[in-house]
Amino acid sequence: MHNQTRGRGPARLLRRLVALVAVVACALSMGACGSSSSGDGHVIKIGIKFDQPGVGYKKSGTYEGFDVDVARYIAHKLGYRDDEIVWKEAPSKQREAMLQNGDVDMILASYSITDERKKAVSFAGPYLVAGQDLLVRSDNTDITGPQDLNGKRLCSVTGSTSANTVKKKFANEVQLMEQPSYAECATALFSGIVDAVTTDDIILAGLAANARGKLKLVGAPFTQERYGVGIKKGDTEFAKQINQAIKDMIDDGSWQRAIEENTAGTGYSPNTQYNPPDPTEGEEDD
Incomplete structure (x- = not known):
């Protein structure tokens, strides 16, 4: 160890410089530092449903379902490992508030894109058109x-x-x-x-x-529900990154595999008139 009395000033300055460099690097990186308000280090906080088998389901401390698979794929594309994903329950009535308050960075929770919701938050996607x-x-x-x-x-x-x-x-x-x-x-x-x-x-x-x-x-859908990735209002750059990840998931076959694995044995197949979707939502300010 250096003499603490003599080295205190330079050491403190060095620590400040290191911290400043880290902040600048985080600000310049694309999706690499999670929520700016988290204070949790390199994590991304994702809201999902905990009670929808096949979609978003918490089971014995693990998380599974189609929404979870899409969310995990997007997180990986943004530079996060599985252990850097913080899963949070996103009840339907709380989704907009969770995004506005910064409780989560994005929400994938059977969250249909609607004009009314877009007054409060923005969306990327869609990643599925359900019915x-x-x-x-x-x-x-x-x-x-x-x-x-x-x-x-x-x-x-x-x-x-x-x-x-x-x-x-x-x-x-x-x-x-x-x-x-x-x-x-x-x-x-x-x-x-x-x-x-x-x-x-x-x-x-x-x-x-x-x-x-x-x-x-029954297999006779009678509406169209465009499932989007909820994000903070006006974050067009984040929407572009998420949309590109969804396109990659569709292109490399992971999207289809996730559908099949989470609905195995049911005969379910997304309406091919609308699926796979073209994710372009949120790339321009509403």
């Missing part, structure tokens, strides 16, 4: 679409607009039931309490894959 569909028991033959739900019992999650869409547009005599989560809707369906569950097809496919052949997807 609202129906989940029924495997032995059901009389529900082939939303028009068959008059007199039937339909489950959706509390606060979701999916079931109301069915009631308003297709079957005004459907009986609606709400549950706190889609997993609980699936349980109600499995036990015969309801006749069908409705939400986006990729979410239903995940539930079907988790049901060991007891539930099936």
Whole structure:
């Protein structure tokens, strides 16, 4: 060790110079330093769902699902290892606030791109165009679409607009039931309490894959839901980086593999009229 009394001044100056160089390097690098407000070092904080099998699901301390696979691929392209990803639960009602407050750097949580949401946040993507569909028991033959739900019992999650869409547009005599989560809707369906569950097809496919052949997807989507990567409002450069990563994932086959692995055995296939999508969202200020 050098003499601490004599070296204190130069050592302090050297530490300050090193810190300044690190700050400048972080500012100049593209996506290499995570959230500027994190204070956690080289990490990226990503919001996902924790309760959607096949999409975003926390299981025994690990995270899996299509959204998770896409998020992990993007993070790798941005220069982050798996152990530098901080996963955070992103409940639907909290997503905009989490981005605005800097709690996360991006959100992939079955997060549909809408004009209303774009007033508060920006999006990259889309990375998938899903569609609202129906989940029924495997032995059901009389529900082939939303028009068959008059007199039937339909489950959706509390606060979701999916079931109301069915009631308003297709079957005004459907009986609606709400549950706190889609997993609980699936349980109600499995036990015969309801006749069908409705939400986006990729979410239903995940539930079907988790049901060991007891539930099936009707396979007749009747809306288009453009799943985007939520980011802080106006960050066009970040959107461009994310969009390029999504394009790479599609081009190298990882996107298709992620779809197949997370919906195995369900017969689910994204609507080829819209998929794979062309991710250009967020590259210009709204």
